[in-house]
Amino acid sequence: MSGAQAQQAAPAAGGMRRIPFPLESYQHPSKPLSSKHLLNWMAEEQPSDARTQAALVPAPGLWLPDQFNGAFGTGPIHAMNLDMPGVGYFVSGNHAYGYSGTIWDMGPVGVASPAGGVNPDLIMAATIAVSPSAVVICVPPNAFTAAHAVGSTANQIGGDFPGANSVTYLGQYFIFSQEGYGESFFVSKIDDPTAFDALDFASLEAGSNIMLRAITHGGELWLAGRSGFEIWYESGDADFPFRRRQTGGVIEYGVATPKSIAQIDGSVFWLDKDGIVFRSVGYTPKRISTHGIEAIIASYGISASLKAQGMAYMQAGHSFYVLTIENDRTLVYDCNTQFWHERSSQADGVGPWRGNCTGSVENLVYVGDKTAGNVYLADPAVTTDAGVPVLHQATLPPIWAGTRRAFCSRLEVEMEVGTARSTSSMTLEWSDDGGINWNGGPRAIPAAAFGQTRTRMVATRLGSFRQRVFRLSSLDATTLYAIDADISGGSS
Numbered sequence: 453m454s455g456a457q458a459q460q461a462a463p464a465a466g467g468m469r470r471i472p473f474p475l476e477s478y479q480h481p482s483k484p485l486s487s488k489h490l491l492n493w494m495a496e497e498q499p500s501d502a503r504t505q506a507a508l509v510p511a512p513g514l515w516l517p518d519q520f521n522g523a524f525g526t527g528p529i530h531a532m533n534l535d536m537p538g539v540g541y542f543v544s545g546n547h548a549y550g551y552s553g554t555i556w557d558m559g560p561v562g563v564a565s566p567a568g569g570v571n572p573d574l575i576m577a578a579t580i581a582v583s584p585s586a587v588v589i590c591v592p593p594n595a596f597t598a599a600h601a602v603g604s605t606a607n608q609i610g611g612d613f614p615g616a617n618s619v620t621y622l623g624q625y626f627i628f629s630q631e632g633y634g635e636s637f638f639v640s641k642i643d644d645p646t647a648f649d650a651l652d653f654a655s656l657e658a659g660s661n662i663m664l665r666a667i668t669h670g671g672e673l674w675l676a677g678r679s680g681f682e683i684w685y686e687s688g689d690a691d692f693p694f695r696r697r698q699t700g701g702v703i704e705y706g707v708a709t710p711k712s713i714a715q716i717d718g719s720v721f722w723l724d725k726d727g728i729v730f731r732s733v734g735y736t737p738k739r740i741s742t743h744g745i746e747a748i749i750a751s752y753g754i755s756a757s758l759k760a761q762g763m764a765y766m767q768a769g770h771s772f773y774v775l776t777i778e779n780d781r782t783l784v785y786d787c788n789t790q791f792w793h794e795r796s797s798q799a800d801g802v803g804p805w806r807g808n809c810t811g812s813v814e815n816l817v818y819v820g821d822k823t824a825g826n827v828y829l830a831d832p833a834v835t836t837d838a839g840v841p842v843l844h845q846a847t848l849p850p851i852w853a854g855t856r857r858a859f860c861s862r863l864e865v866e867m868e869v870g871t872a873r874s875t876s877s878m879t880l881e882w883s884d885d886g887g888i889n890w891n892g893g894p895r896a897i898p899a900a901a902f903g904q905t906r907t908r909m910v911a912t913r914l915g916s917f918r919q920r921v922f923r924l925s926s927l928d929a930t931t932l933y934a935i936d937a938d939i940s941g942g943s944s
Contacts (some may be wrong), residue, residue: 468864468936475506476791477783478744484763484886486744487921489847490793493932494770494786503866503933506660508846510873510929511784511795512771513834514806514819520827525556531825533580533587534811539602540818541587542826543578548589548596548606557604559760564592576665578711581621586647590619593631612639612648613933618665618710622673623686624691628677629666637675639693646690654692656682658702663794665710669720672697676713678725680704683735684895700735708762711783716764717771717787723762727754729775729785738771740785745792751776765810765817768832776804779822799927801843835873835929845925847899850886852919859940860914865897866933870905874930880911881923890923 474496476874480486493508524544529578532541540551541558549556564577578591579788580598589596589606593615598604615631616638626640635656641647656663657884660786661677668674673684673694681703687695696702707713712723721740728870729741743748761776770788778904782805787790808822809829817830821838828838836842854857868874882892892915900907922935 527825606803714764797837
């Protein structure tokens with residue numbers, strides 16, 4: 453979907469004309485250049501014969517199933533794994549939990565504790581790997597295992613276990629990145645996460661690197677480090693069962709924090725140590741962050757201590773990579789439109805989205821709470837986050853009259869009205885200095901009562917300007933189609 457095409461101005465009858473419509477968040481450090489912002493709204497492409505080529509639809513809401521209410525302890529939900537049929541696994545607070553229709557406490561697994569001298573912001577809170585027979589939960593530097601079965605209990609792996617930062621599963625092996633953030637990783641014996649051999653260790657080969665996390669992607673082993681990725685495959689060799697790919701085996705864009713890594717849409721996504729968001733296309737990194745998104749990330753300071761939590765899920769034809777920076781602001785990339793929007797679970801729009809981790813089973817998307825022991829279901833039909841009516845806000849691209857003054861006598865919001873999702877008023881504000889100050893409004897655009905589906909949402913007498921940015925806000929999860937305005941030119 454082309455933003456330029458979808459935002460192209462089009463004249464309309466009665467002196468009204470279509471004004472540019474925001475399809476993405478792009479807040480440039482110089483706000484008059486662009487202060488576009490989408491909060492809890494996202495672009496969705498429409499058929500060519502629809503009322504508009506692209507609409508703004510509400511981001512999915514979150515609701516708490518009764519059976520999950522209070523069932524996962526105090527939280528937060530650090531990790532979940534729903535990959536293997538039969539049982540799903542969660543880490544909440546310092547305990548592991550299993551879920552298979554009912555929920556049970558698998559026992560304590562402690563809290564992540566880095567090796568001496570290691571920055572605690574670099575460690576994974578927890579990772580979970582599952583085989584057909586066993587589950588392993590790594591809470592650095594320890595790991596715990598249980599049978600992949602209903603009612604199982606997690607027991608700490610002891611003996612010769614050397615300590616680990618993360619765990620994944622591939623080709624009948626549990627694979628661990630070694631504690632201490634060196635260059636080594638090790639594998640278990642086949643189908644036995646409690647048994648290790650002194651020879652079952654290997655090191656990164658492509659120069660100096662600090663290994664942060666091991667993941668399985670596309671049937672291969674991806675080893676993420678501060679200096680980049682190495683990609684290994686299962687070779688079946690007797691001395692060590694994995695080898696690095698000779699072609700495409702190195703991606704030289706390092707990882708800022710292992711928590712930023714997520715997988716969706718056939719790609720690995722991560723925040724680079726320079727504050728750029730990448731996705732893999734095969735074995736090639738592709739930059740997906742814009743200058744506007746990178747400016748937001750940079751505002752928190754690009755350093756090894758930057759906290760960035762990444763997660764991903766697919767729902768209703770959208771594949772989302774969700775990145776929360778410093779537990780303060782949540783940026784969301786939609787793989788389908790290739791546009792960014794933002795999310796917040798607060799009624800005033802300030803603060804992050806509640807999600808801390810995600811998992812999917814049979815078209816149901818589970819979302820773990822970053823502050824409590826709640827596991828929600830994400831649902832496009834839900835208009836709140838955990839019962840909180842969230843703020844939906846769209847800051848439009850700037851409009852201007854060249855060097856002349858213009859007058860806006862009327863603005864009309866084309867949107868869904870008179871339904872259960874759109875019965876409160878829309879708030880209109882405007883800025884005549886490019887979004888630096890919002891001195892116009894707030895003006896309430898009267899709502900349509902339920903059933904009044906032919907009502908127009910209109911504001912009049914909006915004054916004159918040389919440049920203007922409009923902002924629309926609502927607590928309703930309505931769908932926006934377009935913005936039309938009657939704008940006439942005046943004298944210089």
